Amino acid sequence: MHERFAGLRTNMKHYYSILAAFTVFAVLLYIATRTTQLQAMVLDLQVRSGLKSNAQESEYERQNVVATKKPSVGSPVVKDDGKAAHPIPMDDKLQVMTNKQLATLYNDFLTNIQVLCRDKIRMGNIQAGGWDVCLDGHYKPKKDNCIVYSFGIDNDFSFDDDVASTFGCEVHAFDPSMKQQDHLRGRRVHFHHLGLSDRDGKGKMQWPMKTMLSIRQDLKHADGVIDYMKIDIETSEWGSLRHAFKTNGLKGVKQLSLEFHVFGKEERSKYISRLNVLRDLYNLGYRIFWTHNNVVYPACRFTSVYDGRERTRCHEVYFLKWVV
Incomplete structure (x- = not known):
């Protein structure tokens, strides 16, 4: 009996030794795997922050099979075109699309990001009246050396005042609907009783209107940078x-923010016309870095007769001049 238990103890020790060896092997394998992953993570963070050398970057790419390099946001000329997830075809292709396809493409294009801005700030009111500004690289307005155009004020100067006080920008605010004449607001915000249009002269409401090119020429900014x-x-x-495309009115505009509107009856002709404008804007090198559906105002919300989805007539869209 004693010899039987002794043999059993010997076998148990043998099994324990095997189990211990297997456990050590598994732990070492796990550590090695995690170390490789952590090295890749660290290198990836270095790639994103620009802290590693070109040699390290090449090694990182060889090990991780990086097919496409991200553009340097700090560079004024970017080769990566920030391709749209929902590209807009030429007009002949748009003409044969169904109503549902047109409405879907319009909304998909305006509600998707095309390029990344890692650092943006809200200027002005947190809700209506405020607008976001990208601060990445050369897109950040230079302190006391920047120009901002603001079309459409509606008696809310929160964005204009904030940009002027934060960056010291020279701000030109335009709105013909307000009962105010041209004046200097503080030291930096210049208000103009004037509206933006596709022609110079009186508008439908008998308000004074001018094209983007005419306004820039009047202010001696036609060939300069608009931050x-x-x-x-x-x-x-x-x-x-449309007029700005024909006359190079957007020349030198680094950031462009718009609220796009489609009021009135939902019609395919409107979608086709507007998709052509968005495609031309894209072809000029402007890429969406932020987008927001405005649903605050009841007039902006509607249900599409084409696809049955609840939509908005008001899209706040933010662009960077990504391709020069």
């Missing part, structure tokens, strides 16, 4: 943009 341009002018943005 930020905001446009919220209740459907007049479409005609104004």
Whole structure:
């Protein structure tokens, strides 16, 4: 009996030794795997922050099979075009699309991000009246050396005042609907009793209107840089943009923020016309870095007769001049 128990103890010790060896092997394998993952994570963080050398970057890419390099946001000329998830075809292709396809493409294009801004700030009111500004790289307005155009004020200067006080920008605010004449608001905000349009002269409401090119020429900014341009002018943005495309009115505009509107009856002709404008804007090199559906105002909300989805007529969309 004693010899039987002794043999059993010997076998148990043998099994324990095997189990211990297997456990040590498993632990070492886990540590090795985690170390490789952590190294990749650290290298990835270095890639994103620009802290590693070109040699390290090449090694990182070889080990991780990086097919596409992200653009350097700090560079004024970016080769990566930030391709849209929902590209807009040429007009001949749009003409043969169904109503549902047109409505879906319009909304999908305006509600998806195309490029990344890692650092953005809300300027002005947190809700209506405020707008976001990208601070990445060369897109950040230079302190006391920046120009901002703000079309459509509606008696809310919160964005204009905030940009002027935070960055020291020279701000030009435009709105013909307000009962105010041209004046200097503080030291930096210049108010103009003038609206943006696709032609110079009186508008439908007998308000004074000018094109983007004419306004920039009047202010001696036609060939300079506009750090930020905001446009919220209740459907007049479409005609104004078309004229700007023809006359190079957006030349040098680094950030462009618009509220796009589609008021009135839902019609395929409107979708086709507006999709052409959005495609032209894309072809100029502007890429969406932030987008927001405005549903605060009841007039903006509707149910599409084309796809039955609840939609908005008001999209706040933020662009960077991504491709030069």
